[in-house]
Structures are given as structure tokens and as C-alpha cells.
Amino acid sequence: MARRSKTAPAVRKPAAARPAEVQASALRRTRREHATETAKDYVEAIADITALHGEARAVELARRLGVTHVTVVRTVARLQRDGYVSAKPYRSIFLTEKGSRLAEESRQRHEVVVAFLRSLGVPEEIAQTDAEGIEHHVSPETLAAFKRCAASRR
Amino acid sequence: MARRSKTAPAVRKPAAARPAEVQASALRRTRREHATETAKDYVEAIADITALHGEARAVELARRLGVTHVTVVRTVARLQRDGYVSAKPYRSIFLTEKGSRLAEESRQRHEVVVAFLRSLGVPEEIAQTDAEGIEHHVSPETLAAFKRCAASRR
């Protein structure tokens, strides 16, 4: 079977488009972001729950995140290891300074994305849902563009 | 320590916002989507490489996806198990009918997202990068809104 045909370039699509290296680093970034998504989702939820109920318990986190309490417990342990929360056995979960900062950033970012989608005419509930997935992958430039666009359509 | 204070609603934030269940199902959806992201990234890359070189080899896939060949080999095995590609040891990788369909859908979706971001004034390279992360989390409604918006700004 022919090796990468350096002599006969085969098909030759018009747009050589993104060179392999560029795409590779974009995908690497996406994977890297994915690693912090969980932390963001958790601190955001912890902040929400604390605001609503005065404290965040694992059971409520599990309900809101759509996982079992076991998953919550393990993930919270990781968040504690990484300095986002403090927690003691059988007690509530609290955000650290670092965790609060991340939660606030996440909340703002979520707001911008939702407001933007809403301004495009996407129904509220779908905007909320899509934002959960999109918000973690928006660069500062794109976030700024979202803000501008939403403002200009208001 | 007070249990979820059913008697004293504590803080009471103005926007009760998304109820726990809604957010939970949104996050569940995001996780579900994540599971198919890999498949989409791979079939898209395989389609690209095949168009450019006439065939897709694991080494080139690894380069483009930013992972080692070992990861590619294992993932391709999974894609084969799931019916997206056919492959024989030490040979090229080919898309099945199902894989081609997924690749074409992914390509179109990627195009729409990139064109949209571009239309917002996001620089080409950043648009490409962000699209890699965003494209997997856009509902049909939002995708349609992207199309409309990009068209109206042209």
C-alpha cells in the first residue's frame, strides 16, 4: 500500500484549510479546558446553593449536577485537594477564596453567553442548556464579541 | 449544624433561576455530548486526511489530533467497534457509511460555527480554535440562529 504519496498528491482539495499543527493545538486546548469544566460546574453550583440555602450539602449538589452523591464526594475531595473548597466529613462544603473567584468568573461568563444566545432569539431554556456546554470553550476575544453583539441588538 | 432549613429559607436570592432539575439535565446532556466529541473529531480528521492524501494513516491522525499514535490506535479500535470506521492491522483507516455521514455533519456544523464567529469579528485563527470546543454543544435551534445571524451580517 502506498505510503503518504509524496510524489502523487492524490486528490488535492482546494482549501488546505487548517494545517495539522494548528488543529492539533486547538484540540489540545479543548481537552485542557475540559479538565477544568468540572471544577467550574461544581464551584458555580456550590455558590448558587449557598446563596439559596445558606450552605451547600453534597446531596443538593448531586441533585443539581445530575450525578450520585458518591461522584460528588469524590469530586469535592479533588476540589479540596486543588484548593477550591474546604470541607470536613459530614459537614457542609465551603468555597475558598480561589473557589469563590472561579465561581464568580464562571457565573459572569455564563450570564454573557446566555444573554447573547437570548439576543439571537434562542428560547430561554435552550439558551441555558446550550450555555452549559458552550461557556467553557469561549476565548476572551469571542466572549467580547458576544457582549458587543448582544448589546448592539438590544 | 442546621439541615436544609425548611423552616427558615435563609438568604433567598431574587432569581431562583434554573431549578436544580433543569440544570441537572443540561449538565447530563453536556456530558453525553462529550462522549461523542471524540468520535466526531476523529471522523472529521479522517475525512480531511483522506481528501488530502488519498488515505488516512494513524501517524497523520495522531499529528492532527495532537495525541500519540497509541491513543489513536485505541480510539480507532473503539470507533470500529461502534461502526464508524473499518481498519485492518497495519493498514489505512476508512470511514464507513455511518462514519462518513457523521463526518459530513460535523464538517458542516464546524463551518457554520466558524462562519458565524468570523461574522462577529472574531479573528480567523481564534474562530477556528473556539469552534473546535463550541461546535459540539450547539443545539439545532442555536445553530439555526447562528446561520440567520451570520447571513444578516453579511
Next chain:
DNA sequence: TTAGAAATGTAGCCATAGCTACATGTTATG
């Protein structure tokens, strides 16, 4: 005050998705 309900913790399973190190197959070329 104590029993049962609710919450939390622990053990251990699974799949995905990365990796390094090493083994084997394929191909190009001297």
C-alpha cells in the same frame, strides 16, 4: 432518649482517554 430516616463515607466496579516503553510489521533504498 432512642429508633429510623437522611446524609455522608468507603470499597470496588466500569469506560474513556491520556502516556511511556517496548515489540513487531512494512516499506524504501542502498
Next chain:
DNA sequence: CATAACATGTAGCTATGGCTACATTTCTAA
């Protein structure tokens, strides 16, 4: 046509992030 370069495969490690089943702790209410 043999060998070196390259591609592919395999073994086995790590981490995340789901899960069920069962143990333990805490809290509520009879």
C-alpha cells in the same frame, strides 16, 4: 535483498468521572 527507518501494535501505568452496594454518622421526631 537485506537492513534501517518508519508505522503500527501491545503492555501496562495514570487520572477523571460515572456507577452500585454497603457502612457509618448525623439529625429528627416519636
